Amino acid sequence: MGSLGLAVGLSMLSAASYAAAAVAQERLAEHGHRGRTRWAAALTLTAAGVLLHVLALNFGTVAIVQALGTLTLLFALPISALRYQVRVGPASWVDAGLTVAGLALIMSLSVDSGRPALLSAPAGRYLSLATLVTVVVVGGAAWFAGARMRAVLLAGAAGVAFGIASVLSKAVMASIRASGVEAISPFIVTMVVIFSVVGYLLGQLSYKGAGLAAPLAAVSVTNPVAAAIAGVVVFDERFRFGHAGLAVVAVAAVVITWGVIGLSRRTADGSTDPAADASAELAGDGSADPAADRADRPGAHTEAEVVDAHADPKPDPSTEPTPL
Known part of the structure; x- marks a missing residue:
């Protein structure tokens, strides 16, 4: 297997480990962060994802390895379907297809410089300083923005920190x-340790008050973009066909972003087919025990609650949709 094949294989295993770690962390949170086995599972899967990711960087360009990190959301698609007992709808498959198509374009055009990815002491200091300034400016601006924009900015700063750490x-x-x-x-x-810790903390802060979808999409996009730019600047990584290749890569980045945003929203909602969920709720009479079937779903209602809701048509502010 060539270097590119090893990079792709290790990156996919890393993404799968991160997706499984996310499920383990979710279950850990559901049990009040109790249980040594759950803690061990979450930490082991996360550590495996980090190790596989670092190994993948040895065999592929930063642009390829970081872009393949978005596959975590793709692996989360079937996990979410199993978790919430819903089928994967057409829209989810479209988002997945866009992500994979964009990744395929970037992989086909990315070219390694052929020289060792060594970083001189001055270059390391300049890159670290530029990253610190970017993270501080973007993170500082977040505190003066609204809830949704603050989440996006904090997640963007986290993505930059993670990308440069890689x-x-x-x-x-x-x-x-x-x-x-x-x-x-x-x-x-x-600096690797600092950027990793800062990225983690900013990522956690970004999830407060604005849901999961927006920050998840922001960090998934800014991470590979920041890493790819740094790879071109400090490692002389290039793309085939000159300016035409760069234009295609830019289009591929937009396609990936589109797919990642869709996958992020569906992962955050815990549903892969909203239409199927709506149909299931409307078809309550066709199920032997619809309340039991939907007991694990967010926003699920018992049959008695549905009857009460029809008996009292007064609007309930708590049922109004909230922005992502």
Whole structure:
């Protein structure tokens, strides 16, 4: 298997590990963060995802590996379907198809520079400083914005931090391969840790008050974009066919963004086929126990509650839709 095949395979395994870790973390939260087995499962899956991701960076360009990270949302599609007992609808498959098509375009056009992805001390400092400034400016602007925009900005800052942490991780691995462990730069390793922690904290803050869909899409898009730009600048990564290739990559990025936004919304809603859910709720008489069938779904109502709702037509403010 060639380097590209290894990068793709490891990245897909990493994305699957992250998706499984998300499910484990959700179940952990449902049980009040109690249970050693649940903690162990969540931490093990997350650590496996990180390790596989770092290994993938050894065999592929930053642009390819980071873009393949969006497959976490794709793997979350069947997990969500099993979790909420709904079928995967046509719209979800369209979003998945757009994401895969965009990734295929980027993989077909990305070209490694052919030289080791080494990062000099000055380059490492400049990249770290530029990243810190970007994260501080974007994160600071978030506190003066509304709830939804604040979530998007915080998630965007988190995506930048994660993306550059991956770029620096690739440089660390390249140093080890070229000159051994003694060649590792303590400064770059420190910045990897800082950006990873900052990205995690900003990501957690972004989920407060604005739902899950918007920040999930923002971090999924800004992470590979920031990493790809840094890869071109510091590692001399290129794309085939010059300016025409860059134009195609830009189109592919838009296609991926479109698909990622759709997948993020469906993952956040916990549903892959809203039409199927609506039909199931309207067809309550055709089920032996519709309340039991929908007991695990968000917003589910018992038969008695439905009867009461028809008996009292007065509007209930709590049933009005809330923005994502």
